[in-house]
Amino acid sequence: MNASFLPSLPFHLSFALLFGVLLVAGMLGGELARYFRVPRIVGYVLVGFIFGPLASAMGLALLIDEARIFVELALGLVLFDLGRRMDVKWMRRDWTLAVTGMVQSAITFAAVFYTLLAFDLPTIQAGIAAAIAMTTSPAVLLLIVHDTHAEGQVTERALNIAALNGLLASIIVTILLGSTHYVARTDIEAAILHPLYLFGGSLLLGAAMAWSGRVIARAVERDREVHFTLVAGLVVAGVGLAQELKLPVILALLAFGLFSRNDERGYELLNVNLAPVGRLLYIVLFVITGASMPLPMLFAGGAAAIAYVLARFAGIMAGVLMVAPLGGLRLKQTVGLGLALLPMSSIALLLQHDIARLYPAFERDLSAVVLGAVIVMEVVGPLAVQWGLKLAGETVPEETEAPEAQRAA
């Protein structure tokens, strides 16, 4: 009898199976985290931490690397959402908002930069690592805002500043990358043209996506579900286009989000809630982020990684405490804002990844430091955001109405 209709062992872990397994495992981790009153993200990441070594032991490491497409899609969605939340008009009306972001970024950059120099690391590498330190993970921030239903000044300001920081960091990294061409003496023209292409190209792509969104939106019914499909489709296509054009997904999708804000134009594109599709991608994002994290780096980074984390914390807090109160934030709100800006995750990872690919020297000197810091922040960051938003009074209060209170007039 020919038994070829039976499956052959061992199983081949296809994308579909991988995606499904990551999703369910991540969800279970998240619910376990909830049980311990810890943000779900911590659970997702911890599942990843376990899944990573397990996968490489089973010879599946390559597949995880290929699953990066999920990561990029998820990040594309996150950045698009963040861009939609960034409000340039608000920054013009309340100068303290943008200035808080800039001062805090500058101090963080300086603090981390000089700390790393003190560890005898090369200038450009230290600069790139310091620029990475400026970023706040929008994925962590957005997901915790969503999970805790946080709402208010601190939440809105944190999201705006996170967008601004991401933008500033991308610009600095792009410029520093240009200078690596210069240092490597490969090509002087590339030193100028490459950053220009990355930056201008991303903006153009973002603008083009937003424009096509509007054009299509005008042709279809103003219906939430229709617009949802339109936006989700464009985000996915935008990620694909950015990859094809060798543009940074982060910058391109942030620009897309920013340009599709309804401020200036005819309000054609509805502001649809992407959370339903977001949740699935977020889970996979964090599990894969955890899985692709080389845990031994935590120790390889050593003292420099710890110094990096501390300098970054000090820089963010100092910057926020200096400027935010001028905008009328109370002390609890100010501290809450600082804490909400702490998470460091996928963007840092992606920047690090891109840089390491283009510039192997970075890999050698600094990956351990940055990755070590990211591993720490993957766990500490979500806790800090949750705590900060709670401190600011913006998460949903736990309603514990005692039965006797209900009759008292």
Add this chain to the structure above:
Amino acid sequence: MPLEFARSELLTFGVELELMVLNTRDYNLARGAADILPRLAKLGLPGEVKPEITESMIEINSAVNKSYDGLRRELAQVRDAIVATAERLNLAVAGGGSHPFHRWHERRIYPTERFKRVSALYGYLAKQFTVFGQHIHVGVTSGDDAVYLTHRLAPYIPHFIALSASSPFYQGEETSFETSRLHAVSAFPLSGHMPAVDSWDEFNGFFDEMQGYGIVESMKDFYWDIRPKPEYGTIEVRICDTPLTVERAAQIAAYVQTLCAHLLRVRRTEPVAPMYRVYGYNRFQACRFGFDGNLVDPYTRGPNRLREDLLAALTRIAPDAEAMGTREALAALDKLAKTEMNDTKWLRERYAETKSLNDVVRMQSERWCTE
């Protein structure tokens, strides 16, 4: 302890306006009262701006005004200050009796002792009470006059409803009502109208009885459409939706003030009982059909179209309007009744145009900021 009725200057008036606090992203209600209020307190505005039951509401309390013109200017000044403060926080404010699409369970109780107690007592009604009304106070010199006016203004309640109606949408749905807000009020056990007492003494007897039962602690516990407000020495008309503009709010206040002047001049003596028998019906007609509602007049026993009833009243009080300096305001309301372009109609037109309630709220917020 009998309630002491504070005397205030006759026919002075003021308004309370409850406003929506909105985000500027999708124009849903937003938590913002706690951030707006301390900033406003520093500006030294006339009157006061206060919190309300949930964190997405603020309430303007105007100062005591003598003239329509003064009230109008004051409201515009306070409006501008609130708009400027909210803008810096990336928030928007708007008039309108209900938020067209918010979900009541997402609201959060403003953390003061009183609001927490109300929430504990009334359960979901407290959050459902995130609706936005205009209250109009008119000063009287005695408790007896307050009782008299509370009764005699009752037949005009349908007018106030039709003129101020601005809540056709509720929880994301078209309600087919001119105002949906009043249903949120009707759910409370002490809503409705004052009982048929004849004097302040008699009212005090009623109040003592209710207090004796432990049903109420203070006048605040009565959610009547019109009630005497002894601490201020006023009667308070609480039936109106917050209009979409301060202009309209001032005009409606002027109408109430002028009606009071008229009713104090031409003392009515008909028995009040028949009037309260048709009260609920007339109120419903106004809520549902606005200017097209059918009113029953228990004294003439005839049905009467609300629009004609209103226009007749405006003509009747024209001499008083002359004396009070409210002619311009009443002329605007006269035009409103004839064109039937009330705020509810405006909101429905915007929705027909945009097919999006988010856009409707954005436009009503823009209108509040400028008109």
